[in-house]
Amino acid sequence: MHMLARQPWIRSARYDGLLILAPPFLALLLVLALPAPYRSTAQMPLLAWVALVVLIDVAHVYGTLFQTYFDPLRRQQRRTLLWVVPLGCYAAGVAMHSLGSMAFWRALAYLAVFHFIRQQYGFLRLYGRHEALAPGRWLATALIYYATLYPLLFWHLSPGRNFNWFVDGEFVQYNWPLGRQLATAAYAGLIAAYAIREMLIWHRTRVFNLPRNLLMGGTLISWYAGIVWFNGDLAFTLLNVVSHGIPYLALVWNGGVSTTQTPAPTRRGAWAGKYGLAVFLAVVVVFAYLEEGLWDGLVWREHGSAFSWFQALPTVASPLLLMWLVPLLALPQATHYVLDGFIWRKPKGRSQTTR
Numbered sequence: 001m002h003m004l005a006r007q008p009w010i011r012s013a014r015y016d017g018l019l020i021l022a023p024p025f026l027a028l029l030l031v032l033a034l035p036a037p038y039r040s041t042a043q044m045p046l047l048a049w050v051a052l053v054v055l056i057d058v059a060h061v062y063g064t065l066f067q068t069y070f071d072p073l074r075r076q077q078r079r080t081l082l083w084v085v086p087l088g089c090y091a092a093g094v095a096m097h098s099l100g101s102m103a104f105w106r107a108l109a110y111l112a113v114f115h116f117i118r119q120q121y122g123f124l125r126l127y128g129r130h131e132a133l134a135p136g137r138w139l140a141t142a143l144i145y146y147a148t149l150y151p152l153l154f155w156h157l158s159p160g161r162n163f164n165w166f167v168d169g170e171f172v173q174y175n176w177p178l179g180r181q182l183a184t185a186a187y188a189g190l191i192a193a194y195a196i197r198e199m200l201i202w203h204r205t206r207v208f209n210l211p212r213n214l215l216m217g218g219t220l221i222s223w224y225a226g227i228v229w230f231n232g233d234l235a236f237t238l239l240n241v242v243s244h245g246i247p248y249l250a251l252v253w254n255g256g257v258s259t260t261q262t263p264a265p266t267r268r269g270a271w272a273g274k275y276g277l278a279v280f281l282a283v284v285v286v287f288a289y290l291e292e293g294l295w296d297g298l299v300w301r302e303h304g305s306a307f308s309w310f311q312a313l314p315t316v317a318s319p320l321l322l323m324w325l326v327p328l329l330a331l332p333q334a335t336h337y338v339l340d341g342f343i344w345r346k347p348k349g350r351s352q353t354t355r
Contacts, residue, residue, distance in 0.1 A: 019250035020247040031225065039232045054285075059284040061332050064335075121144050157174060292306075301315060
């Protein structure tokens with residue numbers, strides 16, 4: 001227990017372990033328990049889609065509100081940023097959609113990928129925030145990036161995957177077996193080098209950074225299993241969404257990370273009161289449901305039974321109207337991706353959080 005207490009937790013061993021570090025491992029167990037077709041086909045049951053996409057993936061986007069627009073102090077400190085980013089994202093979205101819907105979705109998909117990758121690097125920085133002078137620290141950075149980039153390279157070099165990020169055809173793909181083999185060799189080599197470094201550190205110092213290594217293991221598992229090992233939409237979504245969305249919401253609820261040696265909750269505002277957690281979850285879920293309802297009623301028409309109230313809306317088919325509507329409906333996501341690159345930064349000279 002003393003060893004656990006000395007680890008660089010964001011809040012505590014129990015909080016971090018359950019909500020930040022365990023999700024990818026639990027998601028893998030769920031995937032392994034699925035009937036075989038769900039690990040290798042594009043089938044996605046409606047209840048699973050609602051639970052994963054609406055209640056976690058889309059909901060986590062609105063967690064950003066509690067670090068920005070809903071926080072009076074941060075709203076005052078970043079008032080220019082909080083106006084410029086959504087306006088800029090919408091203008092860029094309309095411009096991309098004017099080039100064709102695929103240009104828009106491709107740009108949004110690559111922005112989302114960048115956001116997901118940077119979140120893993122951000123958590124690595126958090127769990128390694130007291131190791132700035134550790135020898136070979138660059139190996140951890142290299143592996144956390146390649147743990148996400150290798151599966152994406154495999155995806156780009158392996159047409160025919162049974163899942164997508166947003167829409168079919170969003171990624172540029174080319175079947176190149178040799179490229180996959182070279183990428184795999186680099187992947188195995190980097191993992192081996194990192195493992196050797198950790199063993200050497202333990203041998204010399206008897207120090208083992210448990211949360212950092214659990215984060216690394218979870219990242220390797222969720223990205224490799226979700227994209228390379230399995231080829232099913234439900235498997236990919238489970239591993240991708242659970243491993244990303246739940247830790248993000250946990251970090252937002254905690255308010256970030258303490259810059260001292262002792263982890264401490266830093267939640268702010270009235271929403272951190274007696275019913276704060278219930279309010280927090282209710283807000284992100286309601287916003288997520290409303291957003292997906294508008295998407296389904298106005299554009300997709302794919303999950304009518306889940307969004308019956310929105311089926312009275314007219315389906316928009318005009319390319320001109322879609323050019324203005326689609327970037328507007330996607331604005332919460334785009335704003336989340338961009339704002340997240342700023343809101344977790346600390347002033348120079350202080351420890352950084354997730355970005």
